[in-house]
Amino acid sequence: MSVRPVLRMGDPLLLRVSESVERLDSAQLRELLVDMRDTMAALNGAGLAAPQIGVSLRVVIFGTGAPNPRYPDAEVVPPTVLINPHLEPIGEQLEPGWEGCLSVPGMRGLVPRYRQVRYRGVDEQGRTIDRRVGGFHARVVQHEVDHLDGVLYPMRITDMRYFGFNEELFPDQQLQDD
Ligand code: NI
Numbered sequence: 001m002s003v004r005p006v007l008r009m010g011d012p013l014l015l016r017v018s019e020s021v022e023r024l025d026s027a028q029l030r031e032l033l034v035d036m037r038d039t040m041a042a043l044n045g046a047g048l049a050a051p052q053i054g055v056s057l058r059v060v061i062f063g064t065g066a067p068n069p070r071y072p073d074a075e076v077v078p079p080t081v082l083i084n085p086h087l088e089p090i091g092e093q094l095e096p097g098w099e100g101c102l103s104v105p106g107m108r109g110l111v112p113r114y115r116q117v118r119y120r121g122v123d124e125q126g127r128t129i130d131r132r133v134g135g136f137h138a139r140v141v142q143h144e145v146d147h148l149d150g151v152l153y154p155m156r157i158t159d160m161r162y163f164g165f166n167e168e169l170f171p172d173q174q175l176q177d178d
Contacts, residue, residue, distance in 0.1 A: 003042040004035050004053040006102045014103055015150040018049075018056040020084050024126050029059070033081060033124055036061050045102050046077070047140050049147030052103050058084050060144035063137075077137045082129060085121035087145050089114035090132060097139055099153045100166075108169055110162035111153050113139045
C-alpha cells in the first residue's frame with residue numbers, strides 16, 4: 001500500500017519485455033495492483049504499467065471513470081485492470097494524438113495510434129475482458145500495452161518536431177509537470 005517511484009526513460013527496466021502472469025491468486029500480484037493504483041492516483045495518471053514501477057509483469061491499469069486533470073478533454077475510460085493482454089487493431093486507420101507518460105515527465109509527443117482496437121485479457125479475478133474500443137480509450141490501451149514490450153511513446157513519434165516540453169508546446173495550458 002504505497003506510492004512507488006516511477007522509473008523514468010533511460011532506466012533499462014523500461015526496455016524489457018515483461019513476462020506473463022502465471023497465478024492470479026498470489027499475494028505478490030495483489031500487492032502490485034494496490035501499489036499501481038496508489039501510484040497512478042497520486043500522480044493523476046491515465047494509466048500505468050507494472051514495468052513503470054520496476055515489475056516486469058504483463059499487468060496494466062488505466063482509466064479513471066471521471067475526467068482526468070491531466071487529460072481534461074478526453075473521454076471517460078472505465079477503470080480497468082488488464083492482465084496478460086492481447087491487442088489487435090481493427091482496421092488499419094491510424095490517428096495522431098498527443099501523449100504524455102509518467103516515465104517521460106514534463107513532455108508531450110504526437111503519436112500515431114490505431115483508431116480502433118480489440119483487446120482481450122483477464123482482470124485480477126480471472127474474468128475475461130474482451131472489448132472493442134476507439135478514440136482515447138484505444139490510445140491509452142495501446143500506450144500501456146507498449147510498456148509491456150519495452151516500448152515508450154517517443155519511439156512511436158514519426159515527426160520529432162512534435163515532441164517537446166509541455167510549457168513550450170502548450171503555453172496557454174496549465175499542464176502538470178509529469
Ligand atoms: Ni506511459
